[in-house]
Amino acid sequence: xEDLPHAPQLPEFDPDDPVESAVIGGLxxxxxxxxxxxRSEPDLDEVFxxxxxxxxxxxxxxxxxxxxxGLDESTRDCIRAWAWIxxxxxxxxxxxxxxxxxxxxxxxxSLRTGLGDTARSSVVQAMVDEQYHTLMHxxxxxxxxxxRPWRLTERTLPVSLTVRRRRDAxxxxxxxxxxxxxxxxxxxxAETSIGAYLGLIADDETVQPVNKATVALxxxxxxxxxxxxxxxxxxxxxxxRPDDRRILLAGMADGVAAFTAADYxxxxxxxxxxxxxxxxxxxREVAEGPGDGRLVQDCSAIDRLRAQLEGRNGPxxxx
Numbered sequence: 001x002e003d004l005p006h007a008p009q010l011p012e013f014d015p016d017d018p019v020e021s022a023v024i025g026g027l028x029x030x031x032x033x034x035x036x037x038x039r040s041e042p043d044l045d046e047v048f049x050x051x052x053x054x055x056x057x058x059x060x061x062x063x064x065x066x067x068x069x070g071l072d073e074s075t076r077d078c079i080r081a082w083a084w085i086x087x088x089x090x091x092x093x094x095x096x097x098x099x100x101x102x103x104x105x106x107x108x109x110s111l112r113t114g115l116g117d118t119a120r121s122s123v124v125q126a127m128v129d130e131q132y133h134t135l136m137h138x139x140x141x142x143x144x145x146x147x148r149p150w151r152l153t154e155r156t157l158p159v160s161l162t163v164r165r166r167r168d169a170x171x172x173x174x175x176x177x178x179x180x181x182x183x184x185x186x187x188x189x190a191e192t193s194i195g196a197y198l199g200l201i202a203d204d205e206t207v208q209p210v211n212k213a214t215v216a217l218x219x220x221x222x223x224x225x226x227x228x229x230x231x232x233x234x235x236x237x238x239x240x241r242p243d244d245r246r247i248l249l250a251g252m253a254d255g256v257a258a259f260t261a262a263d264y265x266x267x268x269x270x271x272x273x274x275x276x277x278x279x280x281x282x283x284r285e286v287a288e289g290p291g292d293g294r295l296v297q298d299c300s301a302i303d304r305l306r307a308q309l310e311g312r313n314g315p316x317x318x319x
Contacts, residue, residue, distance in 0.1 A: 044143045044210050052208040054144060055083035056201055059295070061262055067282040075274060078150050082270040084211055085144060085152045087201070088137040090263070091218070093160035094190050095130045097167075102187020103127050105180050106232055113239040115232070122228045126191075129221050140214045156273050158265050162190070165258035169251065178247050181240075184233065185251025189259050189302050191229040195222045196298040197259075230305050237309050245309070252306055260294040262287075 060083060062068045068076070107123045109115045115123075145152050158164075166186045173179040198219040201207055237245060264283050271279035 044139065045146070047213075048143060048147050048210050049208060050147065053077070053080050053206055054148070054208050054211060055080040055087065056204045056207050058204075059083070059200055061264075061267070061295075062282050062286045065282050065286060067276065067278045071276065075276070078148075078274055079270060079276075081144055081148050081150060081152055082274065084208075085141050085154060086157055086266050086270060088141045089154045089157055090160045090162075090266070091137045091194075091198075092134050093163045094194065095134050097160075097163045098186050098190045099130055100127060102184045103130070105184055105187075106236070110180055111177070111184075111236060111240070111244075113236045115235065119232055119235065123232065126225050126228055129225065133218050133221065136214050136218060140211060143210060157269050161261060161263040161265065162186070162255075162258045165254070169254050169258075173247075177244070181244055181247045182251040182254070184236070185248050186255040186258070188229055188233050188305070189252055189255030191222070192226045192301040192305060193256070193259055193296060193299055195219050195226060195301070197296050198222065199298075200296070226301055230301075233305070234309065234312075238312065249306060249309065252302060256299055256302055260296040260299060262295045 054077075057063055057080070060068070060079070068079075071079075103123050103126060105111065106115060107120055107127070109120070141152070141154070166183075169182050169186070170179045173182055198215045201212060202216040202219050204212065233248075237248065240248065264287055268279065268283055271283070276282075
């Protein structure tokens with residue numbers, strides 16, 4: 001990617017700079033020992049438990065609606081299997097189309113903020129992790145298709161809501177640099193908040209053990225990614241001009257709204273495929289009912305980062 005215009009010209013970081021080396025350097029050095037991609041894989045078929053649900057009932061937004069409660073258990077099992085397939089697809093979509101584009105910008109230092117070798121190494125490690133996470137979730141969906149009697153293909157489902165809103169937000173920008181800042185903002189939200197999304201299943205003992213383990217392993221890596229991303233974005237932010245900072249922070253707010261929302265388009269596709277009568281009315285009533293409509297409630301990590309950035313002094317880059 002070519003350099004974006006209107007960027008401050010900064011010298012490369014000193015590799016001994018404690019600002020860069022303290023947190024990021026430690027995470028880079030620990031990667032060979034902590035990264036899931038560096039560990040051996042279990043035989044998923046051996047640990048699959050057919051009697052366990054594929055998805056957490058508590059995460060189905062219409063679980064208390066009479067239409068859903070009136071379905072036979074086999075149909076509800078099918079919906080839960082579909083929900084797990086959709087959950088995996090959402091993760092894969094976010095990794096590929098929200099996280100990696102922002103990481104690519106950082107790797108190439110496209111904003112010309114002077115990221116050095118250690119910072120860029122941490123980005124590459126995170127990108128390797130994300131590709132492996134994609135493989136983990138693809139394998140988990142493939143296992144469900146092997147072990148369940150339903151045809152569960154991702155092609156039936158729309159692209160993730162977060163991806164759709166990220167594309168819309170980028171398209172609204174007036175120039176490539178603003179688009180890059182919004183891309184980085186959505187990456188930041190995803191990497192600091194996906195742990196909370198994964199936690200919706202990782203700690204649920206009612207869920208299929210393979211599914212729960214897949215999500216738990218992914219979440220372990222994302223704890224480190226949240227720290228890496230927060231440090232990298234803070235380094236970038238310090239070297240942005242005030243107008244760039246405003247775009248980045250506004251993009252984070254948009255990203256939070258996109259990441260936390262329930263995706264009723266996915267549920268509509270699932271219920272239509274299963275053939276649930278009255279599904280559209282049920283989804284409309286649930287969407288218009290009480291509650292804020294958010295699937296992910298814990299955005300404390302991105303809230304802390306935004307507050308930290310907003311509280312920083314003037315940019316270190318030349319005006």
